[in-house]
Amino acid sequence: MWDWDREPDFGMKRSDGSAKLWQPMMQKIGDFAQHASPSATGITLPQVAIVLPQSLQLSVWNAFALEAQQKSVRVLYNYTRSEGYAVGEYQIEDLGNPKLIILPSSYLLTDQAWQAILDRVKAGAVLLTSGIIDNDPHFHATGRQKDAGLDYSHGLLTARENVLQWPGGEAHLTYSGNKTTYLDRALLANGETWTSATLGRGKVLFSALPLELNDNMQAIADVYKWAQQQAGVTPTYTTSVSDPGVMICATRLPNATLYVVTSESGMPSKVSFRDEASGKSFSATIDPGRAAMLLVGNDGSVSASYEWK
16 A cells, blocks of 8 residues: 655655655746746737537547547647637637637537627638538538538548648648548538638638548648738747647736747757747757746746746
8 A cells, every 4th residue: 555654756866865856846836936926917818719619529529529629729839839729619708809710620519609700700800610510519400601601511521531722722631540431521612622701801711621630730730820821810939940749838928928848759859939029039958758938028038937948
């Protein structure tokens, strides 16, 4: 049985001979929090919102819903080097005023969520979505895609390898496993794979193929980057880092930006980025499986850091 009075041994010797990795780590995090607390007075929401398709998540296609959500978030942070906030379909009243709304391969959606999204588009937002988007939570087709200026019919996704052509380029989409057995796709006129529609002051960008359920992450990233340009999304930082195993997570505060950098790469990673608010550049080396934090003021000063080497 575990001896609850015995202190954990994490293999790191201190000067007194004891092995405690957690104490210096927690001390460093506590020191970071103490120095960062004066700046932590609020959060400025990102310009991109991801609407989580919860109706699909609660259906027998739960695995597809989770895959679409997870890929959307990973692509946004690890590939396009941007950031966003998530809004549940059933909490759509928290959508806010994003410049770009990403609805990742939703298939199912409540009328309330759909109407809230359309209202934001009419007010000036850009909506990026893909695949079948008009089914209600019971898999019944509603035809409401016409409300967004889209005219498609339902079809079977029978091909493993597909080509998506959109104004920003061409991408190969792969649907592996049993996806060609279960998934549907939208059928546009003339066999096209992409269309767009103006709605009020905003725009709807639409892929006939369920974008986030394909295996080619770079293809999703290319479409996301193009969609951000169409929506006028401005970057919080710029970087030349191309390794998708390195994530730079930026959180805007009123007078500073918090950067959290993590590595899932097998080699030490040289990470450099330019903070757009201050125009200052920063760099560090992140070891495999490690993380670092940096709090950069709008004037370029660093008021707190953790493991930033």
